[in-house]
Structure formats: C-alpha cells, structure tokens
Amino acid sequence: MINYKEIKSEELRKEAEELKDKYFLFSIIVVDRINEGKFELNYLFENKENADLINLKTFILRNDPKIDSISDIFPAADYEEREAYDMFGIIFTGHKNLKRILLPEDWPFGYPLRKDFVINDEIRNWTGTDLRW
Amino acid sequence: MKEITFEDFSKLEGGFLLTKAKELAHWLIKKGRSKSLWPLTFATSCCGIEMMSFGASKTDPDRAGILFIADSPRYADAIFVSGTITKKMANRLLVLYNQMPNPKYVIAVGACTISGGLYHHSYSVLLGIDKILPVDVYIHGCPPRPEQFLEAGLKLQELIKNDKIERYKGYI
C-alpha cells in the first residue's frame, strides 16, 4: 500500500525524523515540471515490518533548486541525493559530499535530465580533458 | 680499444650466419609473443557476457594460445574492450591501458566500442574508443559471437607475427 503525503519543502527534515525508526529510505524520484517552473521530489520510504510505502511529495522552485539534505538522518540518501544533484542540479544543503556521481568529475555541460538540456555534437564528441594514450 | 659490437660482426663478410641468427631470434620472439597472448579480462556490459562465453570450453581460446588468465593489467599483453564505454569509464580504461607493459594491443569489441552503437546519440557514451586508444582489431556485432572473438584473436596473432602493427614496427 502506498500513502501519499504532500508536504512543504521546509518540513521535510521534521517528517523524516518521525519516520526514522520504523522506515527506511527506498528511493528519491525527481520530476522536472518545466511548465510550472518546479521540480517535484518524491521521497519513498518503506516500512521495515510490513513493506508499506510512504511517498513524501514536495515541490521546489526550478530557478532556485535548494532543499535540506536528509543524508544525516537516512544514510541511504547520500548517493540518491548525489544522483539528483548530478542529473538535475538540485542543491541539497547540509550534504557532506555533494559532487558528481554518474558523470565524469570534470563534466562541463550542466544537468542532462533537465527537460531543457539539448544534446548537441559538442557534448557527444567530448571525451574529457587530456584523455589520449 | 674500440669495443666490437654485434653490428660490427654482421657487417663482416663472414657475418652472414650471425645476421641469419638475429633474424631467426626475432622471428622466434614474434612467433612466441603471438602465441601466448594474455588478454586482460575487462568488460562493462552485455558484450562482456559474450566474452565470458568466449573464455569457456566451447570456443576454448587456450588451444589458439589466447589465455584468459590475466586479471591484472601488469602482466597482460592485450585488452578486449568489451561493452559500452561511458565518458566516466574512459578515464579508468585509460588508466588500465597505461598500466599494461609494452607491447600492448587493443581489440574493440562490439558496436558500442566502435562507434557508440545503440547509444550513439546519447550524451554519456564515448563515440568509439579509438578516440582515446590505438585500436588494432575491431569486431563488429551487437553482441559479437564468441567465434568472432576467436577470429579477432587469430587476426591479432597474424598481425603480430608479420610485424604489421605500425606503432611496434621493429620492436623486440
């Protein structure tokens, strides 16, 4: 069973604290709602005993994508948040090690899963700095 | 007193035999090198599964002198680059390549390593490993059959034996 709950982005840490004992973090899903100028973040938590899911849904502004990190409450959020930063450029304030995880460390072209990211020849032919035998 | 070198001997009228001996030694070294290739077991995705099958008993590369036992780049002679090479992986692949001792040979396996393959229009996949590595033999297919791996291995052995690889011309 999935329970949806829409919250304000400032309440996220408080809600996460309440879920801490009974639940574990399952996934963080980001949706780029470009027409509304927002990112939708879905934090999925799973109950340790009966596998019930809770979906905490929250919205943040697209031109100021900042939200509190919960990686100190749920350590599993560490990599999930890094991936969200890598693909969408969402800044998780309070994260200890917020850097690229799936793309190269020196990737210069922005955030590829945003809807306004355009793949052009320059990006496709880029091989990284000084990458040659 | 001037030291007498091997070259001086071979320049002499009677150096015929020595020249022949040198040629024979070089021929033996090349033949020996081609018949004991130790490819590095390096694989990233679906082509890697096919490479495992190539190493197994049905294709049996050991009988052709291609031994799948190098799990460290430090004692590998060749690398079968099998699987999709992303731009992040490219860096790591280059590190592995640089750790291999000379002479070292590269075989590009599958559409992904030749041109990006299925992911040719994606942002994250390298458009062919020949952008970063010198490739000696290409195997086409998505994925190639194990027999094609074997054929590529035999091709590479032929190239080594006949000294056809540009960057190792005359290398002993």
Ligand code: SF4
């Ligand atoms: S060439 Fe085909 S089989 Fe090989 S890694 Fe690419 S997609 Fe997979």
